[in-house]
Every structure is written in structure tokens, then in C-alpha cells.
Amino acid sequence: MERRNFIRLSLASAGGSLIIPKLALAAGNESVTASRDIYYTKEAPGRWAGKVATHLPTIDFTKAGDITNVKIITPHEIKGYEHYIVKHVLLDKNYKFIDEHLFDPAKDNAAISTFTLTNYSGTVYALSLCNKHDLWLNSSEV
Structure with a gap:
């Protein structure tokens, strides 16, 4: 050419x-x-209505002074690279990126992430990405 x-x-x-x-x-x-179908939620699971229980991330947190430890759990079994949670992403109250954790099915047995926040209050959003059942969003007040 x-x-x-x-x-x-x-x-x-x-x-x-x-x-x-x-x-x-x-x-x-x-x-x-x-x-609008970029992510799924408990209220709007779209085509994955039967997958909410195993794909929706849960958010737990503990506070000690100015430090907040956020724990995200997606109760999804890891079946090697065939079917697994690829990553968790943590977003702030303005949907801005805070941090992410990538999973390796060869090493990780469960989709559990922990993040540490300093001087944070308000809503946090957790995204959980499944390689077969798309992206899931949940939120919690810290």
C-alpha cells in the first residue's frame, strides 16, 4: 500500500x-x-436473574479511628480459568476509582479482596467481574 x-x-x-x-x-x-446494561445489580439482574446469589459482591467494613478496612466478597466458586471472578474494583461515592484486586484462578481459592481507606466516609461501590456473567455492582455506606 x-x-x-x-x-x-x-x-x-x-x-x-x-x-x-x-x-x-x-x-x-x-x-x-x-x-445502561454495563453492570448488573440485585434490583436489576437483567439476563442473569438466577446468578445474583453467587455474583453480587458483598461489602463489609471495620473502622478504627481514621482507618477503614473494606472487605469485598463474591461467593462464587473458582473453576480454574473456565469460570471465575476476574477482579474486584472499589469506587468512591463519586464513582471514581480507588483500587482493584485481580484474581488468579491458579492461586486464589475464593474471590475475597481487602482495601484500606484513610479518612473516608460516605458510599463505596464494589464491582465484581465474572468472566462468564459480566459485571456486578453493589454499594455500602462507610
């Missing part, structure tokens, strides 16, 4: 990647509705 054609195609691809998502959102509510 000639250099000029390569540059033209590259620029066209870059421009399309900026325009096409906006056109899809402007097309109607179908695209907007689809974007």
Missing part, C-alpha cells in the same frame, strides 16, 4: 471512530438503553 493511501485510510478510520458513536446515540433510545 502506498504511503499516501495508508495515511488517508488512517485519518478516515480515526474520524469515523469519533463520528459513528455520536450517530448511534442520536439514532434513538435503543442505543441509550443498551448502554
